[in-house]
Amino acid sequence: MTHLADHRSDQLDQNAAGDYAFRVENIFRTYFLKGETVHALRGVSFDVRNGEYIAIMGPSGSGKSTLLNVLGCLDRPTSGRYLLDGDDVSKISDYQLSRIRGRRIGFVFQSYNLLQQLNVMENIKVPLQYQGLIGKDANQKCRELANLVGLGDRIYHRPTELSGGQQQRVAIARSLVNDPYFVLADEATGNLDSKTTEEVLDLFESLNNSGKTIVMITHEDEVAARAKRIIRLRDGKIESDVLNQDRPQ
Amino acid sequence: MIAQFFQTVDLGIKSLLVQKLRAGLAALGIFIGTSTVIWLVAMGEGVSYRAQQQILELGAKNVIVRTVKPNAGGDEDANSRVKTYGLLRADYRRIVENIPNIRRAIPMRELKFELRLDDRTADAKLVGCVEEYLELNRLQIARGRWLSPRDRGKKVIVLANETAKRLFPYENPIGRAIWVGSEFYTVIGQTKDRTASAAIGGSLDSRDYNLDAYIPLKTLRQRVGDLVMKRVGGGQGFNFVGEDVELSQITVEVNHIEEVDETAQIIETLLRKYHETQDYAVVVPRELLRQAERTRTMFNVLLVVIAGISLLVGGIGIMNIMLATVTERTREIGVRRALGATRSDIIGQFLIETVVLTASGGLAGVLFGLSVGPVFRFIKRAIMTISPDSLPPIVDSLEPRIAMWSVLLSLGISLGVGVIFGVYPARKAAYLDPIEALRHE
Ligand SMILES: Nc1ncnc2c1ncn2[C@@H]1O[C@H](COP(=O)(O)OP(=O)(O)O)[C@@H](O)[C@H]1O
Numbered sequence: 057m058t059h060l061a062d063h064r065s066d067q068l069d070q071n072a073a074g075d076y077a078f079r080v081e082n083i084f085r086t087y088f089l090k091g092e093t094v095h096a097l098r099g100v101s102f103d104v105r106n107g108e109y110i111a112i113m114g115p116s117g118s119g120k121s122t123l124l125n126v127l128g129c130l131d132r133p134t135s136g137r138y139l140l141d142g143d144d145v146s147k148i149s150d151y152q153l154s155r156i157r158g159r160r161i162g163f164v165f166q167s168y169n170l171l172q173q174l175n176v177m178e179n180i181k182v183p184l185q186y187q188g189l190i191g192k193d194a195n196q197k198c199r200e201l202a203n204l205v206g207l208g209d210r211i212y213h214r215p216t217e218l219s220g221g222q223q224q225r226v227a228i229a230r231s232l233v234n235d236p237y238f239v240l241a242d243e244a245t246g247n248l249d250s251k252t253t254e255e256v257l258d259l260f261e262s263l264n265n266s267g268k269t270i271v272m273i274t275h276e277d278e279v280a281a282r283a284k285r286i287i288r289l290r291d292g293k294i295e296s297d298v299l300n301q302d303r304p305q
Numbered sequence: 306m307i308a309q310f311f312q313t314v315d316l317g318i319k320s321l322l323v324q325k326l327r328a329g330l331a332a333l334g335i336f337i338g339t340s341t342v343i344w345l346v347a348m349g350e351g352v353s354y355r356a357q358q359q360i361l362e363l364g365a366k367n368v369i370v371r372t373v374k375p376n377a378g379g380d381e382d383a384n385s386r387v388k389t390y391g392l393l394r395a396d397y398r399r400i401v402e403n404i405p406n407i408r409r410a411i412p413m414r415e416l417k418f419e420l421r422l423d424d425r426t427a428d429a430k431l432v433g434c435v436e437e438y439l440e441l442n443r444l445q446i447a448r449g450r451w452l453s454p455r456d457r458g459k460k461v462i463v464l465a466n467e468t469a470k471r472l473f474p475y476e477n478p479i480g481r482a483i484w485v486g487s488e489f490y491t492v493i494g495q496t497k498d499r500t501a502s503a504a505i506g507g508s509l510d511s512r513d514y515n516l517d518a519y520i521p522l523k524t525l526r527q528r529v530g531d532l533v534m535k536r537v538g539g540g541q542g543f544n545f546v547g548e549d550v551e552l553s554q555i556t557v558e559v560n561h562i563e564e565v566d567e568t569a570q571i572i573e574t575l576l577r578k579y580h581e582t583q584d585y586a587v588v589v590p591r592e593l594l595r596q597a598e599r600t601r602t603m604f605n606v607l608l609v610v611i612a613g614i615s616l617l618v619g620g621i622g623i624m625n626i627m628l629a630t631v632t633e634r635t636r637e638i639g640v641r642r643a644l645g646a647t648r649s650d651i652i653g654q655f656l657i658e659t660v661v662l663t664a665s666g667g668l669a670g671v672l673f674g675l676s677v678g679p680v681f682r683f684i685k686r687a688i689m690t691i692s693p694d695s696l697p698p699i700v701d702s703l704e705p706r707i708a709m710w711s712v713l714l715s716l717g718i719s720l721g722v723g724v725i726f727g728v729y730p731a732r733k734a735a736y737l738d739p740i741e742a743l744r745h746e
């Protein structure tokens with residue numbers, strides 16, 4: 057089996073391939089619904105370098121979720137290019153998209169989305185199983201990540217036995233297990249109280265400090281304030297793309 | 306690969322355990338299907354095995370020619386009190402002289418007869434036979450000895466086990482004399498218990514050897530004779546009817562099993578020339594065996610069809626449950642897709658989950674099916690203690706025999722049901738839109 061990750065596009069210069077986690081070029085996403093066309097994204101371009109921490113903001117209906125789906129390889133843009141570590145993934149098959157999600161992207165959802173029938177350890181391991189990575193090394197890695205998010209003593213607990221903040225930390229550990237190029241967090245603190253929100257944001261920040269690229273979708277200013285860079289969307293276009301002056305770059 | 310497979314099986318078990326009652330009820334259909342197949346086949350095999358054993362007792366190389374009482378009524382001599390029918394000593398001679406390839410022919414005459422000793426009586430079957438009768442019917446001597454050529458025409462008798470017990474409950478019968486009709490006979494031997502053999506010549510009862518009494522054929526002819534009078538009816542005066550029969554049976558043994566059918570046909574043709582009425586029957590045990598085999602196959606085919614239907618119903622139940630599961634777990638499917646599961650991963654997951662469900666029902670059914678022997682014996686014993694004699698003898702003597710093919714078949718079908726009825730729900734799960742699935746509440 058060959059995967060896209062194994063051979064890089066020659067069209068891209070080495071410099072770009074090395075520096076950028078991903079790059080979107082003039083992305084359009086149009087929904088066709090009952091004779092009506094909705095332009096959810098109309099010409100979005102930006103790139104994200106390795107080690108960046110960016111927040112994507114915007115009012116409701118501005119296209120945040122649509123952009124998240126494209127960036128997460130859950131959806132394909134109607135036109136435009138999406139270059140992920142050097143490969144254009146805007147026109148590939150469902151199978152290849154699945155493989156890329158499993159290998160290169162770490163998802164953190166608003167409602168945690170842990171699997172109820174599995175314990176902490178097994179939940180963290182799920183992405184590895186779809187890569188065929190199981191065994192001692194995988195278990196060791198999951199244990200280390202559980203320690204990293206501060207749940208080393210809870211690895212045999214079920215999600216129902218954990219608090220919301222703890223569940224979200226398990227989800228973060230899970231998003232890291234496949235060594236993704238970037239972590240895609242969708243309103244990751246939306247269900248948490250302010251204290252646990254702080255804890256989770258601290259965790260993201262420390263991950264970023266250790267080199268992880270983080271893309272955070274949020275509508276809360278306090279959450280966006282922790283990012284190094286903020287992109288604002290409006291009507292499917294980028295309204296502003298600025299560095300966060302309050303945070304050391 | 307293998308480790309991954311077991312991981313998926315493990316996941317399937319864990320997912321099913323989330324809703325134990327539901328999974329249990331869904332698997333129940335398969336459980337009942339598989340155990341029913343094994344039970345019914347075991348019962349059927351038990352019945353047919355016994356039938357086959359009894360037929361084999363008759364000898365696969367034998368052609369049995371038996372006297373049959375012709376249908377009464379409308380006969381040429383309706384008011385005659387004596388009926389003459391059956392095989393003749395002349396038939397025996399004709400068979401021996403005219404038919405090639407026969408190893409031996411053994412004549413026999415049997416009749417109901419009362420044996421007496423002091424105030425004890427036994428309603429025995431008095432069998433006039435020749436020396437080979439012992440070996441032919443696989444009888445064994447318990448004590449004393451069997452008839453020998455020197456006994457021909459002499460008043461000696463060998464008692465079967467049960468007959469001996471009735472006349473001599475406490476004593477050794479050997480050397481003692483008993484009344485056979487109006488004459489004394491000396492008991493020279495006693496046979497061991499012997500299981501019954503198949504019914505032949507129209508009667509449905511199997512041949513029970515345990516109430517027999519054997520005397521030389523020549524003695525029977527000379528001292529008892531062919532004509533036996535029987536008192537019938539009540540009221541005043543004596544009312545007798547008689548039957549005049551020379552031989553009850555001639556057992557013809559051929560040299561090779563392939564010659565059985567042809568020999569039987571020749572005998573049939575030969576006898577037809579000399580008998581005006583159908584007062585005999587030619588029975589080929591091998592043919593009986595083939596018939597029994599055909600009956601058994603038909604029965605088994607019927608069972609498999611019924612089992613197939615019940616497993617189909619079980620399978621539809623399983624599919625129903627799995628469709629509900631897929632709907633309920635739409636969110637999980639979305640999450641798994643986001644975490645890298647391909648469509649085939651999802652298909653594999655739900656297919657294996659379905660197969661785990663049906664296979665556990667199937668395995669439990671097989672285990673219960675395998676316990677048919679002890680469970681059946683237990684039920685029989687329970688019924689016996691509550692009301693003895695309520696079981697028909699066919700059930701009483703039935704020993705279920707588990708057929709390996711029925712175990713493998715029902716297990717295979719339950720796995721197959723899992724695959725067939727799991728495909729649709731699994732595909733439905735795999736083709737959900739991951740974005741929609743993730744949004745699902
Ligand atoms: N599956 C869809 N089909 C049709 N229109 C959609 C679909 N998803 C989103 N839209 C439309 O696209 C626009 C952007 O939506 P969305 O990306 O969900 O914005 P946000 O997440 O910022 O609220 C909205 O007008 C929305 O109605």
Ligand SMILES: [Mg+2]
Pocket residue numbers: 117120121
């Ligand atoms: Mg949205």
